[in-house]
Amino acid sequence: MKIEFSTRDVLIRNVGNYDVKIYVGQGECSKMFWAHTVILRTRCEYFKIALSNTWATQEDGLTVFVKPNIHPTICDDPWLLFASDQFYRVEEEILIAILQREDLNLPEVYIWNNVIKWATAQLDVELDTDVSKWNLEGFILLKGKMNRCLPYIRLNNIDMEEYYRNVRPFKNIFSKEMQERIEEYYFTGRKLDIFYNPRLPFIIDSCLIKYEHAALISHWINRGEGKVATREKNPFNFRLLIRGSDHGFCGEVYDRIRFEYPALLVLILTETDEMIGGYQRINSNYWRMFGYDYDRESFLFRINRGNVKRSVISRVVHPTHAVYNQSGWGPCFGEGDLWLKRHFRDPTECVCKKASYEARIAHDESFIVREYEIFEVTPA
Known part of the structure; x- marks a missing residue:
């Protein structure tokens, strides 16, 4: 289903059309958000399952979705999620939904490093902290956990020096063809169709501050x-x-x-x-x-x-x-x-x-x- 922009804007501005209540956190440290089923299910695969009768409940004709393990401050600042020592416990579907966002204003190399840590924490074996000591099996295991996240990491938002230091050591999780195309991008600067849409920049017209x-x-x-x-x-x-x-x-x-x-x-x-x-x-x-x-x-x-x-x-x-x-x-x-x-x-x-x-x-x-x-x- 495709939502036209005009229809979407009407939905967002009309409080009476909200049909989902999302609760995050617990007790005094909780927060409730209104949303639209049609937008959530269309924009995010996660909510196709999350808003089903299996996960959500119905209350006065509204769908109610509760996530007590999500701190409400994360909804204001995603940096807190990535910086949390509980980040490794985030469900894969939620992580993918976050990575898909175009307004996730975090340094892309920071996102990459933390997704690597998240994927490593999901493995049943403990890998050496020095990636240069990994064997091929280690990269195969990591690739299995990273596969669904990789398309949504904007490597074109990572500069060459950051790529060399942070991404290249893990090049074996990419296919040979993908490795060649990534290096083609960094060596030639040519735009390639292998990357997801770039994220929206923080809008402030300044050459002095960020x-x-x-x-x-x-x-x-x-x-x-x-x-x-x-x-x-x-x-x-x-x-x-x-x-x-x-x-x-x-x-x-x-x-x-x-x-x-x-x-x-x-x-x-x-x-x-x-x-x-x-x-x-x-x-x-x-x-x-x-x-x-x-x-x-x-x-x-x-x-x-x-x-x-x-x-x-x-x-x-x-x-x-x-x-x-x-x-x-x-x-x-x-x-x-x-x-x-x-x-x-x-x-x-x-x-x-x-x-x-x-x-x-x-x-x-x-x-x-x-x-x-x-x-x-x-x-x-």
Whole structure:
């Protein structure tokens, strides 16, 4: 059965048409989802069986499906599933259904490595952790467990270095023909029909940050409360307004738009490769042409792009001096805590010190901007 897009959209938007209740988790740590039988059965082989009378029950004309062994947080962030020490217990049909998703925003090599671990854990024999010591029988056993998963791992999302280190040692689980075609792809870059559709990318128009950085910033904006930002979805939309390399490195560009958007995110890449920035949320009715604006929600930050957990936030401590306005200047936070004046390539015009915020976020009090981006931030 094929569902036309228009029919599918009507089903999804009309709560009255839901005919499936899915419960995950147990007790206080549980969650219920509404769904449509026709969509689940059409999009996923697993649910053709799962929603049968053998596995599911009927309640007031609705199909009820219960999975107490699935933690509800996994429904928000699939990373938790792959990282769990219980991942090896996931049923094969569920794993395949997850791998089929086009919006599974995880590094493909991470998916590959964990599926290998999952398949190895399903074997009745224990294989050496050093794959170079395996004999042919070991690869045959692994292939038997991997066969149904392999088509849904997007090898074309794994770069050549990652392929060499992580995939090639297991090349014997592929047929000779498949090995040759995979190597043809990596050596020539030619698109081949052996790969499943590529996954949907995380949508944020930035050359400075990726999904994990946007998730962290969203976490800071929400003060750790509310919806959890994941690699699939984010409680905030980030719409690019200005990029230095496209619009210029002078304050006049920002000055023309600053009164139009109450919530702005500023990202700055300095000449010393530091990623710093700030967030402000000013009620447009109180914007001043000159001087300081009050804002309790503003914060500054420094993002460690190598290890996001080592990133630093600096919240405003003097909200009456959270944001500074000056005609012709760029974004300015605090009393010099993070100021971009008229010329962003002039170190005397770009200042970072501790005054109105908890801590200084840049290592130097003056800097040169290599690139910057400014986003409008709105609830998703």
